[in-house]
Amino acid sequence: MEEIRETGGARIGMANATWPMATLIVNRQTLQLKASIIGDLVFRPSDIxxxxxxxxxxxxxxxxxxxxTVPGYNAKVIFWTFGSPETLIRKIEQTGFLVNANPIPADVAVKVVTAQTGxxxxVKKSAAIAVLLIWNILFLYDIIRFFNGEHKRFPLGIGAQLALAFVFLISLLLLISVPVRNLILKPGMEINGIKSFLFLLMLITVIMxxxxxxFPK
Structure with a gap:
C-alpha cells in the first residue's frame, strides 16, 4: 500500500475539528494531519x-x-475515525511509514522542517491579529452607536455588516489569490487544508x- 487517505475529525491540544474537517494522509515518507484551521501537521518517521x-x-x-517528538507541535494529537482504530493503524503499518529508517528525500525533508518550524x-500570527483587530474595530462602530442611543439593536448594524463582509472578502481572496495566501498563510502551508473551513465561514457570513x-433596527 503506497498511500492511505482517511477523512475524519481531529483534536490538537484543546482544539477539536469534527468530521469531515480533517484528513489523514500517510505514505512511506510522511504522515500528515490536515485539520483545517486548527492545524496542519506533518511528521517524518523519526518524529513518531x-x-x-x-x-x-x-x-x-x-x-x-x-x-x-516535534517541539513546535502540541503533545496531544488525535485523529477521529468512525472505523476501527486498530484497522487504521494496520493500514498505516502497511505503508511502511512506521518502520522506515531510511533518510527521506532532501526536498521532502525541507518541506517538513519548514512546516514544523512554523x-x-x-495562519501567520501577525495576519491573525490584524484580521481580529479590524473585525473588532468595525464592531466597535455599532457599540458606540448603541450607547449613544442611535439604534436599539445591539450590536447589529452597519458595523456588523462591514465586519462580516470583511471576513467574507478575506476568505474569498484566500481561495483565489496567491499573493493573499502568501501574505496570510505560513510558509509551507497549503490552501487545500483550510478550503472546507473557508467555504463554511463564507456561508455563515452570508447568512448572518x-x-x-x-433585522429591524
Missing amino acids: TSIEPYTLIPVLGQGIKINH GSFP FTAISI
Missing part, C-alpha cells in the same frame, strides 16, 4: 514514537493518538449578513 488506539466515547469518539496553526440586513 508510537501510534495507539484512542477511545473517548465508543463508536462516536474513537480514533488514534499520534505520539511524537508550528501547526496555518442577510439576517442583519432584514
